[in-house]
Amino acid sequence: MAFLVLRRLMQAALILLGVAAITFLLLYALPADPARMIAGRSATAQTVANIRAQLGLDQPLLVQFWTYLVNLLSGNLGRSYAQKTEVLTLIAARLPATLTLMLAGILVEVTLGLILGTIAAVRRGGFVDRLVMMASFVGASAPQFVVALLLLYVFAVMLGWFPMSGYGTLAHVVLPASTLGILGAGWYARMVRSAMIDVLNQDYVRTARAKGLSSRRIIFRHALPNAVLPIIAMIGIDIGQFMGGVVVVEAVYGWPGIGQLAWQAIQQVDIPIIMGVTLVSALAIVIGNLFADLIAPVIDPRIRTR
Amino acid sequence: QETPKQGGDIIVTYKNDITTLDPAIGYDWVNWSMIKSLYSRLMDYEPGTPNLVPSLAESNAVSPDGLTYTFKLRKGVKFSNGREVVASDVKYSIERAVDPKTQGPGAGFFGAIKGFEDVTGGKAATLSGIEAPDDGTVVFNLSRPDATFLHVLAINFASVVPKEAVEAAAGDFGKKPVGSGTFVLKDWTIGQKLIFERNKDYYVKDTPHIDSFTVEVGQEPLVALLRLQKGEVDIAGDGIPPAKFLEIKNSAEGPQMIVDGEQLHTGYVTLNTKVKPLDNVKVRQAVNLAINKERITRILNGRATPATQPLPPLMPGYDKSFAGYSYDVEKAKALLSEAGFPDGFETTLYSTNTDPQPRIAQALQQDLAAVGIKAEIRALAQANVISAGGTEGEAPMIWSGGMAWIADFPDPSNFYGPILGCAGAVPGGWNWSWYCNADLDKRAVAADSMSDPAKVAERTAAWGKIFTDIMADAPWVPVINERRVVAKSLRMGGGDNIYIDPTRVINYDAIYVNQ
């Protein structure tokens, strides 16, 4: 087990290195010149050249990458071109918000997906099943910006149940997390449904019924843990999917997360921030995958001994 | 006009982060007005007007040759760290703005000060042209007369900062600003909000009016507006998105909530004079004639007026009588035939990708198609458009929307150098027409040398002529002068011109709250 963790950690480090290298190369292949962006429209050629030299942009690409990596190892992500601040500070200030949002979003999608998928599976072929499947299809296919605005309009503006924007209390999380979760819930509901149908046909479920257990106990204690197994791997991938949604959702709900930071940085070609955000999100994804790999044995004892 | 009331706390929202509050670096229209309020400068403007007034300076004198400016500083002005502002602070602050290590975008404005080249070239650390003979006096020696020099001393880059605070911040001055302006930054939660409190020691009585303003960032304009309608927000800084404009405008409270005012803005299409067939002046004129500017103002729900020349109407030197190119499809086709393109040609039109810019680009595209010009649209992120514009032979046409020229200070010269002069027509430059007319450049230099206050009218006229003459070569299609629209809550007081102040967008010093 310890060995497995160690090996996975080493793989994770390699993946991060790969992400860093690809991002770096791609960013520097961009035609937009960061020095020029910094210098602004009134700058002289001399100023631009000075800035370029100060940022080390006149160095060969490999030298720049090497410098970046060395800095990275000492925890230095560089300084933002536009904001003239440590990227680490900027990301650190916003990371908790994004993590909160993501965790809440995952909670919503997994809970909703599990509940809906289970209901549909238990009522397979019936009206409820069809309704749930239709709803999950709509959820999985609706444009996120529109969903966000609709939820905001109905629950914050019209009903006034939740604040429209901001960060801090539980009430603030509900709408953004739901927006984020609805999409995933649609996918999860469908996957849980088919996994659940599979599991409900298994012999051990029949055994459980033969023991005289209640349907609730059979579903929650026997069927769900088994149905959940194939879905755990999805959660790791999901974090990556979330990064896109986070940008939209954070914008609509004024959520102070790194999605907004990334979006601004992209518009401004603020390379150090783009690099930083990319690495942080890659790290989150890698940790998510690691977590999925580690939690699977907790639920499935068969993997533990393999 | 009612008298402003004192007190009150307000909330302002913006979509983007406040990047920096360092006056030597900050150069976007959001932080522009905040920096204005955090710091003071030798010169400033009367609120809501383009009229220069002394601010940190008590008085100023110009030598007859226009090369020496002498300022007497106001006494007893204190930085928010408690220290008094002295003449050497002024010198330090401007040198800091020019110093290449600062990486400030505003260095170029101080080009007229003696010793400028030495500092930017790294040969000297201080500007020989600025002297501080005593704590209360600053003397500027210029290498050439500069009629805009007082404006230059009023822009943000000339803000006075205390050296010890800059050094103490260790490169993070932009997040820990110390100045002597109307407001003090109380708290900054990155990515969320900034709280500005009034500077109780400010040297002008009853300025500012409000006790504090909180800037909430990361707010989608659409949502900010919903919040404003609910009374949660006082000023939606990004204005009213097109999708909401008509609804608000036609609502009962609309007129009180919308501030709709002119600003120093022109939206234009650059016609790249180095790209075939736009290198042909007839083709460029034809393009000018082909654009139906009225229809575009309609797409913008009437929030703009058709433009005839590079200068916006508010700018001194604007020629009301100049008609420019009016919409005339037949004439455009005739010109195209003359130029040898009776069937038109194919080209590319760049635009930024935020609403309504791609829509305007499509409107332009349709107009061009009507005369046979097939323009393919490339809607890209701003940075990519800027880079395409600065690359020789790359972008035939660029719609400037979303990055359009808003003046740094209300002087016509500000509309020429980098964007229409030869200096800007270089790789990485901002003259995306790549238009270079040596003759006009000479006239521009001559106009800027008329620094004698007596010659203001003559100079303005000279500039005006430059901008109408340039239209003969048609390097641009001046399309619209967009008005600025700000939404404010019902309790906010003050005239439209302090919400859309020609020199600082929102004038936080002058706005007030009606209780």
Place this chain on the structure above:
Amino acid sequence: MRVLKAIMRQPSALFGLVVVAFVIVLALGAPWFAPFNPGDQMFDGLSLDGAPLPPGGQFLLGTDTLGRDLFSRLLFGARTSLVIGLVANGIAVAIGLFVGIVAGYLRGFASNVLMRFTDLMTAFPALLLAIMLAALLRPSLWIVAMVIALVNWVQVARIVYTETRSLAERDFIMAERSLGAGHLRVLFMHILPHLIPTAIVWGTLGIATTVLLEATLSFLGIGVQPPQPSWGNIIFESQSYFQAAPWLVFFPGAIILLTALSFNLVGDALRDILDPTQRGRG
């Protein structure tokens, strides 16, 4: 033929098939069906204030913010969006299937390399890739299709990988090897058919998401450029008008959903029909 007949027997699948056929016909025949030129910004297509016109009257489904006929744009947009939803999404599923089964079937180094590459792609922000490509390539429908395929295969690969791993453990695979079947034969004749249900689920669920993703990418500058319509673009351009001009969001949204749902219904039916183990079952 048998398949078609089987579909005809199920009302929901038949409905799906009819809608799909209808949409395809409309897309192909757009120039004949469209009442207006989809790019034509009509002067009378906007109100005096410059607001888009609601459905009814001269414009069947109303106009957009430039005064263009929404119905005509939706007809022409179908062409773009079908290519994205079917081709791009199809390629993504195909790549995902390929990588997933190869990595899941092979053991050891090759499998490890492939899966780590997939992990890398998972960890690499898709949006960033899109932006880079936007800056480096000439925008076109096929570029955006390619980018979508490049971005979307990853999840399919992961799911297929897990499934293949368990399939490869099944006895019949060892039985095939004992007959002397080579790897290619095992992979494509025996493992692939078992993954068809997964492929169908992802293929149909992915349609709506890719159609919308295309809009995001177009917005970033790599997709179809204005004024060429696509369903995603129509929604994307006007999504902030959901209050002021709800039809601009509702109609394209409904059409995307309906089309995706129809493909999904047909896909579900196909999955059951193609599965011999379902034959003769209740």
Place this chain on the structure above:
Amino acid sequence: MILSLIGAPILSVRNLSVDALTPEGLKPVLRDVGFDLTSGETLCIAGESGSGKSVASLAVMGLLPKTSLRVTSGSILLGKRDLLALSNRTMRSVRGGDIAMVFQEPMTSLNPVMSIGAQLTEAIREHQGGENAEAVVLRMLDAVQITEPARRIKQFPHELSGGMRQRVMIAMALSCQPKVLIADEPTTALDVTVQAQILKLMRELKAEFGTSIILITHDMGVVAQMADRVAIMQNGRIVEEGPSPAIFSRPKEAYTRQLLAAVPRLGALAGTDGPPRVTPITIEPERSDRSPVMNVRGLNVSYGSPVGRIFKGKAPVQVVNDISFDILPGKTLGLVGESGSGKSTTGKAVLGLIPFTGNVLIDGQNIAGLDQRSMRPVRRSAQMIFQDPYASLDSRMAVGAAIAEPMVIHGIGSKSERRDRVADLLRRVGLTPDAATRYPHEFSGGQRQRICIARALAVGPRLIVADESVAALDVSVRTRVLDLMLELQETIGLAYLFISHDMAVIERMSHHVAVMRGGRIVETGTRREIFESPKDDYTQALIAAVPIPDPGVYRKRAQGLG
């Protein structure tokens, strides 16, 4: 009077009919099934595969799959209550509380992600409340003779052997002291020694708790050993019912007689060398100079290898330990041993399907370290029939294509030739050629087994490894399959490596026998040597544990003991 008191049935099934919903309409599965179970009695239900034994027991439990099976008429009386009329809630208390069931598939009937302890206590909590459930569980595990019960309750199903799992199932069923225990083929998957233990356990439990038992089995030996009464099912009907000795000694129905006749009896072939010939000997007599088709020397197989250099993974488990044997052309080597002794592993290893060390020569060609390409000719001459025929067929490939596949792989014949050969092969294994277009799930277990045999024969191999090829089949089908295999040996001189845990089958099929235990061959010799004068203790135990299909034997034994 007294008689009726004693004989009052605790469970009685009357006129039970069950229909299956199929696309072609309703298909009757059970027709007018009726039987009584008196208190403390064991009723054995026997009958061919697919006759409705499992469906009948599921109906009693109220566990018929709702979507496909439906009770159309009849009643099931537990005491005075009609189970069919009970509400779901009341039925729950009957299930597990009054009637408990042990299912046919021990491997899959336990929840893989719950610990043994949790699964056991659950039932007790449900029916008797939570107090000292733990203690009851420990007592039950002890009763089913599971060692170290305290440790076992923390383990998960996959950590137990098949026999243990089956005993856990029995413990679970008995933990609430049900009045009736239904056991559906509880020992099919187990080797004889474990089977003997479990049957003994059930008898003891019956004696201790007074439980009535319905035992479903197709093994007449088990019936003889266990039954007080016997019911014989065929085609959804009970064709014959009566006290056990009567059924065995005076079967009325032809089908019952057939069933009894088909049972292989251990020792029936004593005194002969070869397996019984189906047809008279026509080929040349055995010549010792012929070189073996398979020659195995020092075979070792282990599962789980070290994962890296620096950190050792789990130590590999040695499953097959230094095994050597030869198989002569046209001869059968029977490989017998307890469950988990490494028989299947050996079978797979000698065909190079899993990694091994040692030397395996097939037709003189050493297959150690051969790559896929060089293995191909070897694959042509040596084929395998896997333990589970259903699992070894691709469920998405039509049977005809599956049989033709080896010919396609080895490039034999044209398309039409292959079609002809498939038809021919299907006929040879007793199926009609129209089977070619159908899919595996449309066949019964025995038919699938024959399809696998047809596939193995398609390329004309010289050796077939047959792994438990008949374990899952009921006696009548089993006999047919075994006959076919012998006939093929006769006619085309096939050699077999015949793997089984069933001593009687091994005796019937083999020329030579090797006995495996714990990955080693403990004894090897001709069939006659092994069965008539076994030397190893384990071999002797195996032979002794085989049930004999004659209730009289057990009665005598019981009396002798009493």
